[in-house]
Amino acid sequence: MPKAIATMDGGQRNELVEAITDILPGNLPGRRQGALVIAAIGNLSLINEAFGFQVGDEVIAIVGARLKGCLRERDRFCPYGSNKFGILLADCEPDHLEFVATRLIRAVRQSSIETSAGAVLINIRLGGVLLPHQARTVQDAFSGALDALHQARATRGDSFMLFDNSETRKSQRKRNILIVDEVIRALNERRMVLALQPIVQSGSRQNAFYECLLRMQKADGTYVPAGEFITVAEKLGLARLVDHRVIELAVGLLKSAPNLKLSMNVSGETATDSDWLSLLRGLTQGDETLTHRLMVEITETAALTDIEKSSGFVNALKKIGCQVAIDDFGAGYSSFKNLRHLNVDIVKIDGSFVKDMVASRDDRVLVGTLVDLARNFSMKTVAEWVGNEATADLAEKAGVDFLQGFYFGMPQLVGIPSQQSAGALVSASPETPGTTVQPG
Numbered sequence: 001m002p003k004a005i006a007t008m009d010g011g012q013r014n015e016l017v018e019a020i021t022d023i024l025p026g027n028l029p030g031r032r033q034g035a036l037v038i039a040a041i042g043n044l045s046l047i048n049e050a051f052g053f054q055v056g057d058e059v060i061a062i063v064g065a066r067l068k069g070c071l072r073e074r075d076r077f078c079p080y081g082s083n084k085f086g087i088l089l090a091d092c093e094p095d096h097l098e099f100v101a102t103r104l105i106r107a108v109r110q111s112s113i114e115t116s117a118g119a120v121l122i123n124i125r126l127g128g129v130l131l132p133h134q135a136r137t138v139q140d141a142f143s144g145a146l147d148a149l150h151q152a153r154a155t156r157g158d159s160f161m162l163f164d165n166s167e168t169r170k171s172q173r174k175r176n177i178l179i180v181d182e183v184i185r186a187l188n189e190r191r192m193v194l195a196l197q198p199i200v201q202s203g204s205r206q207n208a209f210y211e212c213l214l215r216m217q218k219a220d221g222t223y224v225p226a227g228e229f230i231t232v233a234e235k236l237g238l239a240r241l242v243d244h245r246v247i248e249l250a251v252g253l254l255k256s257a258p259n260l261k262l263s264m265n266v267s268g269e270t271a272t273d274s275d276w277l278s279l280l281r282g283l284t285q286g287d288e289t290l291t292h293r294l295m296v297e298i299t300e301t302a303a304l305t306d307i308e309k310s311s312g313f314v315n316a317l318k319k320i321g322c323q324v325a326i327d328d329f330g331a332g333y334s335s336f337k338n339l340r341h342l343n344v345d346i347v348k349i350d351g352s353f354v355k356d357m358v359a360s361r362d363d364r365v366l367v368g369t370l371v372d373l374a375r376n377f378s379m380k381t382v383a384e385w386v387g388n389e390a391t392a393d394l395a396e397k398a399g400v401d402f403l404q405g406f407y408f409g410m411p412q413l414v415g416i417p418s419q420q421s422a423g424a425l426v427s428a429s430p431e432t433p434g435t436t437v438q439p440g
Contacts (some may be wrong), residue, residue, distance in 0.1 A: 019076045019088045023131040034131045035097050036109040037087040038145040039067060039104065042123040042153065043316050044083040046272070046309075051117040059122060063108055070107045084149075086142075094130050101126050101160035104346045111159060125152040129163040142168040146314075147173065150235060179232045180217065183242070191217040192245050194253065195411035199263070199382060199404045202396045208262035209295065211404065212250050214242070223413065230267075239267035239340025244279055253414065254290045263295035263325060268302030271313045281320060291321030297348065299327045307341045314342055325382070330370055340377065347374045349400070357394045362396060372397040 023034045041047075041063055050054040060083065067085055068077045068320050076088040089100060101363050105124055112119040128151030135141040144163040152161040186192055196210040214226040233239055250264050270276045284290045296317055302311040303326060314324045325346040349370050357363045367383065374381045383395040386405030395403060 014152075016076045016086055016088055017138055019090065020131065020141050023090075024136060024138070024141075033091065033093060033133075033242075035089045035092045035128050036131060036135075036141045036145045037081060037089060037097075037101065037104070037126050037128040037175050038084055038142075038149050039063075039087065039124060039126045040084045040153070042125050044122075047120060047122070049272075051115070051120070053113045054121070055117045059120060062113050062115075063122065063124070065145075066107045066110070066221065066271055067104055070104055081138050086145075094133070097130065097162065098160065101128060105158045105160065110310050122157050124162040125149060125155075127163065134163050134165050140365075145240075152233065158395050173283055176232050176236065179229050180236050180238065183216065183229055183233050183238055185219075186216045187241055187245055192242070192249070193217060193223070194246070194249050194414045196414060197404065197411040198409040199402050202401055202403055205403075205408070208402055209263055209293075212246065212253075212262055214246055214263040215413060234267055234269070234285050239269045241271055243267055243270040243273075243276055247276065247280055248283065249293065249414075251280070251290060253313065254293055258289070261293045261295075263297055265297045265299075265327060268299065271298050271302055275304075277316055280322075284320070286320075288321040295323040295325050295346065297325045297327040300329055303342060311341050311343070314344060318343065329374070329381075330366070344379060346380045346382060346402075348382040348404075350385055351383075351405070354383045354391065354395060354405075355385040355387060358388075358390045364398070367395065367400070368398045375399065 020034075020036060029412050041059065044056055044059065048057055060079075064077075066080065066083055067087065071077055071087065073092070074090045076086075076090075078086050080086040087104075089097070092100060099244045100144075104126065104385045108122070112121055114120075127147065129135055129141055129144035129148060131141060135144050144165070147162045148163040151164070152159045152293075155161075193215050195215050197213060198207045199209050199211060200206060201208045201333050214230070215223045216226075216229060217223050230239070230242065233242055245265055246266075250262055254260060254262060266276070298310065302361070317324050323345040325348055326342070327348045328346050328350045329347040330350040346424050347370070349367060353363050353366050353370070357367060380401040381399070382402040382404055383391075383400040384404050386392050386395060386403045386407050388407055391405075392403055392407060
């Protein structure tokens with residue numbers, strides 16, 4: 001039995017697989033059509049964490065019943081994994097699939113889910129594949145539906161995505177597979193490393209702290225920046241593994257250099273990952289000489305997605321002595337009012353507003369406004385992507401507290417520490433020539 005469908009209930013699984021097989025090419029006479037849809041409860045993990053697994057099980061049962069209630073007798077339905085459902089729509093014309101998917105979403109969202117803990121709101125995502133047009137085997141059918149579901153998860157709210165088997169998409173999927181394989185091997189073989197970029201104090205221009213930027217050493221010895229693989233890693237569930245390795249490396253650096261101060265980015269998933277916090281506590285063992293020199297950066301977009309969760313994450317970090325920064329500040333301009341709920345220490349102004357300050361009056365006004373806003377919340381500011389003296393001067397005049405960018409230093413790969421200083425931890429020259437480095 002294909003691994004992708006091994007998690008389904010035995011009897012229902014066989015019925016679903018047989019029904020799919022009947023539609024695939026060369027199995028039954030006549031031209032039958034259908035579709036496989038996999039539906040997933042998008043926020044089940046949050047429900048489990050907030051209300052407990054019993055309530056989560058109640059939600060799964062109710063959502064399953066609502067989905068099944070939409071189906072015809074000749075359709076097939078069964079649970080698929082912990083938060084998903086497999087649905088085979090028999091005799092479903094391609095033009096009708098989106099209509100049916102919309103009906104399934106409406107059935108689930110017709111009202112709140114009433115549980116023993118009270119009413120719960122959920123979101124539902126669906127991925128579908130047309131049979132036999134887009135799959136020749138049962139494994140192809142499930143792989144296609146799951147791929148479409150991954151695409152649906154990248155959107156906000158309830159959504160349905162149809163499997164895209166165009167040549168461009170096929171090429172992208174192959175590239176993603178290669179990237180994921182490379183990331184996993186790099187993690188297993190300890191080929192993830194850090195590059196440090198200085199962040200300087202306005203006015204004095206002295207190094208205040210360093211940002212940790214992740215780099216992956218490929219099998220051929222070259223290094224690539226996180227921007228070339230982290231998006232795929234996040235989409236395919238590897239972000240937490242990557243963040244776990246980064247905190248191990250960062251704490252190791254802090255232990256090697258008592259005067260070093262670091263900031264590091266974490267993904268949106270990590271902001272709700274209790275295991276990551278447990279790992280940080282385990283690595284630092286309550287040693288505030290380490291945590292007081294560590295700042296954790298979360299993006300504004302991720303922070304504002306779930307203010308309550310983000311606030312809890314920020315408070316947990318500050319409780320053990322870390323500082324917290326909001327990265328890409330300005331990307332969620334319409335949500336500034338929500339910043340009062342986040343007790344962060346520093347905001348890093350999005351570099352897209354900084355890099356053109358010399359030529360753009362609008363950007364100068366915007367940066368000044370962001371600085372004033374942060375100051376009203378008693379937050380320090382960092383201007384990212386500072387590339388020249390003129391930009392640095394304008395940022396300082398706007399009241400920015402810290403400056404970061406290639407003008408003050410390229411990211412440098414961390415070497416083997418030989419002295420107790422930041423300078424001993426980085427290579428003598430910037431990263432491998434030809435390596436593309438993301439700004440900031």
